[in-house]
Amino acid sequence: MSLFKVKQWWSNTTKNTDNNEHCFSCMKVDKFNSHNDSDCILLGEGTLLKLFKPSLDQDGLLLEIELSDIILQIETGKFIGISGDREIIVLHPQSYVIYELHRKEGLTDAGEQNRITAVIKHAFKRLAYNMTVGPFGSSKARDLICVQSLDGTLSFFDQDTFLFMCIFNDILIPGPVAYVMSSDMFVICKSTWALEIYSYQQLRESSELSLRQNKTNIPQWTYNAGEEISAVQVIRTSSNFSSIIALGERHLYCFQDNGLMKALIRFDYTPICFHSYLIGWYYEPGARLLVMVASDDSKLYVYEGTKLLWACDLMMKAVSLSRCFINSLPGGVVTLYLDGKISVNYLGTEPDLNPSVNIVNEIVSPVEVQRELESVEEALKLIISDDKESISELPFIEKTISIKTTIGKPIENYNEDDILENDKNVQSMKCPLIITIICKEPKLIQNIQITYICSSPFIHSDNSKYIDDVNVTQIIETDILMSNDYDVSNTNIKILFTIIEHTGKIVILNRSIMLPLNLYCSVGEKNLENQIKLNVHVNETCLDLTNIFTDFTKEELSNFEAPVNNITFKYKTTNKTVTIYANEQEYIIESDDYPEISSVLDHLLNKLNEYYIQTNIGVHITVRPSKEFIIQMIHRFLKSIETHAKERIKLKKLQDELNILQRQFTAVQKRLLVQYGSLPPADCDPLEFLMKDTHQRIINIVHEIIHNRNVVCRAGNTLAAIGRLIISILRNTSTDTLKVVLIEEMLSLDLLHDDCQEWEEAVTKVSSFVTNKLFKNSEKDKEKLAPVTEQETLSHINLKRFLRKLKIILEKVFDEIKEDSTRENVVRTEELVEII
Structure with missing residues (x-):
């Protein structure tokens, strides 16, 4: 069973704008006399115009120029007439510019120079939407230009000369416009979901002056699609006729230029864009018309008539498709993706159009399945076990890089942008988190990315930090604060370090640190209605609570009159209280509900372990919940x-x-x-x-x-x-x-x-x-x-x-x-x- 393969030859990632959003992109593929050995790809991204001549081993960027206005559309044609090469026309919102491409060869490949020169620039008052070009009126000298405005008006130009304007009263939203060269007609998609075909002579006669005389203009033929038409393409398919392919919301229509419908395809997906092309020459009897369609779920389909020939996955959603011919690759598929990336691919072997079907005749042995499950369980036990002999030596990266994480004391949050109107009390404090990275050999590290992971209600001021130039000592600081009044579920901040070595190997390290108690709690008065109790037993005499909860000063802990070794904490998010008091060899935690006990219990156990480790005292800490506590919990x-x-x-x-x-x-x-x-x-x-x-x-x-x-x-x-x-x-x-x-x-x-x-x-x-x-x-x-x-x-x-x-x-x-x-x-x- 052969599989369908897509090979990517090259790709070019566009740069982001200042607000990290991709600009509007458009694409045109054509061949120039100055580069007649391969097709060139023109890419417009925002105000940036790029020219590529791809090959098997590189993207072949020939030219990159910043224009003065946003690029809406790029077309090519012979607009001047005296030049033997094709010119480039770029449509802007209120003008178009015609450029000539010049190539100057050097003594070596690196010495070749490419530049474009603006030869014609024409401005107009109406805001442009799109354009189409061609030898209108059977013009043999040069191509003319038709620009559609946002109000649906068609304006015709010859170089920088305005010819006439055609106004349609039934166009509220402009749609695709295409020119049929074989019959000198225009395909106009109106907001009434209808395709109307007019000849160039009709449009010239129905100019603005004719409309004022209340003359009606009847199209050559029309078709009511009943849905919005998003794209139209005209392709010559025989010596006498051309084919008009229109893409709707759920259908693909194929007409002959005389109005005869040749094919209708109904999709079970949402199409985004398409491109049609011929295999062979249009004057040959065996020429085949194929249509490529890109779907909303990032797939590519190839049809011949109504028959599906190919289907494959794309990297992401495509916004434009085309076909190109480059050296050693006759017939590549050019794809412009949503993020501005272009790729040139080729179609591989015969595809399997139903690869998800399971083989029902495959026999699975229950004994083999049970043996595999037992081996997995044994491996899991080895991973979880505390056998120190199975722990290997630290990797090279952990010997090279030393990471230290410290959490500072909570301070006032003076950044008004971080504080919402409804949560001023919650977000009044923030806690600095400081990471110190010491690298013994910075040359062995390409870059380090730091990612912070915390649970609500805590948030971090920076999602991640990226260190491209690694120094011997790096100090990175971020702030942790609260964003809402939810229950505190997890007070540990997890930090992931993604390290890329000079060889390209990726190593991920992780650290964890506990937030200070005074960030999310304050000292309060005891709630006499607290009925839930949890006992924590130690085999040593209980410590003074002021020595355990060192996040608070002794003055803060003594502000409220309370019995000896008795402290009540109040959550800043929910205003609920938790009381802790020590009695000989037991710490008792009291609360009105179970969620409040969780964070305080973790903090208490962590502080007790830290204290006894520092004092080198061996202690056994046991949590002793009562039977009623477990049932109610x-x-x-x-x-x-x-x-x-x-x-x-x-x-x-x-x-x-x-x-x-x-x-x-x-x-x-x-x-x-x-x-x-x-x-x-x-x-x-x-x-x-x-x-x-x-x-x-x-x-x-x-x-x-x-x-x-x-x-x-x-x-x-x-x-x-x-x-x-x-x-x-x-x-x-x-x-x-x-x-x-x-x-x-x-x-x-x-x-x-x-x-x-x-x-x-x-x-x-x-x-x-x-x-x-x-x-x-x-x-x-x-x-x-x-x-x-x-x-x-x-x-x-x-x-x-x-x-x-x-x-x-x-x-x-x-x-x-x-x-x-x-x-x-x-x-x-x-x-x-x-x-x-």
């Missing part, structure tokens, strides 16, 4: 998942409604254009009322979507906070490291971002593996917990089964922890009795 976690899923369902309904309203608005708008353009104009009041009403409904539902998206993100943060609390407790209570890691990977709380909240879909797949492998369930239980594949994950049945499955998993994990702790206590009691 699991219940609260499942309720947060249910809330998150229900809000996501509401958001999806709103988005579906918005899509319907958008299609309705587009349909009404198009229908209204047809009504406006009809002669005489029909009654447009009902359609205008419907369009205004639809527009207002779109505005209202967009506001609802924005509000509901914030609600979904808030629910996601609450879910993540409780989930991290569960993982933190498991880490400090369970002795089965593999099981804890699998539970952590199953929950995958890092998947919850502001832009992506599809957490339930991912966890559903993993939870099935965990229930089947970690726990012994009967076949009946597995059948009850299996998802309904015909329905979505957020459907009522599947969501209910998903919550039941998570409840079983978490309850069994915590039950095993209780059994282990009870077994240890029994053994210690027996040993104590024997000693007595």
